[in-house]
Amino acid sequence: MAHAIRLYEHGDPGVLNWERVEVGEPGPGEVRLRQRAVGLNFVDTMFRDGTFPLTLPTVLGIEGTGTVEAVGPGVDHSVGDRVAYFYAPGSYATERVVSAVPLVRLPDDISVEQSATFLGKGLTAWMGLRLLHQIKAGETILVQGASGATGTILSVWAKALGAKVIGTTGSPGKLDSLSSIADHALLASDGGFERDLKNLAPEGVDVVYEFVGKATLAKSVAALRDGGALVTIGAASGSGELDEGLLAARGISVSGGSTVRNVHGELVGQATGDLFSAIRDGVFSSVEAARYPLRAAAQAHEDIRGRRLVGPSYFISSE
Incomplete structure (x- = not known):
């Protein structure tokens, strides 16, 4: 039954x-x-x-x-x-x-457990790294909500593609775990967040991946260098307001949207192919x-x- x-x-x-x-x-x-x-x-x-x-x-x-x-x-x-x-x-x-x-x-070499773990979240990560922003080796990225499911997968994959990853979490107890996911782990609610981020990226980060939303959005914009990219994928704390004039003045691009709307048709085959290859190559072996x-x-x-x-x-x- x-x-x-x-x-x-x-x-x-x-x-x-x-x-x-x-x-x-x-x-x-x-x-x-x-x-x-x-x-x-x-x-x-x-x-x-x-x-x-x-x-x-x-x-x-x-x-x-x-x-x-x-x-x-x-x-x-x-x-x-x-x-x-x-x-x-x-x-x-x-x-x-x-x-x-x-x-x-x-494919025969992808287990049902791997599929249930990585398919949906991996396609979302692929969307962020390959579609909404084409990640480049050497870029410094900030992942707001890196301890979350998709944030973890995106962070690990971005590192494998050569990016320097600064990951945040809102929970002090998750900092140690986050250290194995990102190159640098920061507590988003810490009073020294801006100072620590400035030390890691003096000119600002190239890209922010925003999974949290309202609670961190202002910090995300402030963290970007002029001409950087804000990629909004999730909003666990609710949707936040963006100052369009400020973004335009600083040359910051904004992209986002759901995986269902962005990854469809032929892109599904491309995205799943890249994801399955990453799984085979051991990119997510630490996850x-x-x-x-x-x-x-x-x-x-x-x-x-x-x-x-x-x-x-x-x-x-x-x-």
């Missing part, structure tokens, strides 16, 4: 319900997927608590990976194919019917992912809310 995490009301992690569900047969353009692992993303918590309201009841989650068990008409997949997807709402389930459109075939049984989704969300996690996390649906 299939199970899923169903949401009947918005609220704290206690509103997540582990239930038996019926899974039908796939229709045209769909497959039935037995999910082996499920991605855990910060945005899931925002869907859960109503920051981004959902039509209820619903199954939470947007990312998963597993094996095709049945295919509908017009689908270019076969039973037994190992596939993954980044954005298809309803992923917190052991089995599901899903559109074949977002499915990506997994440790937290693993939870899918039935323990409420605990995982509680750990995110309590800021107890560093780096990415995922669910194993069979545990």
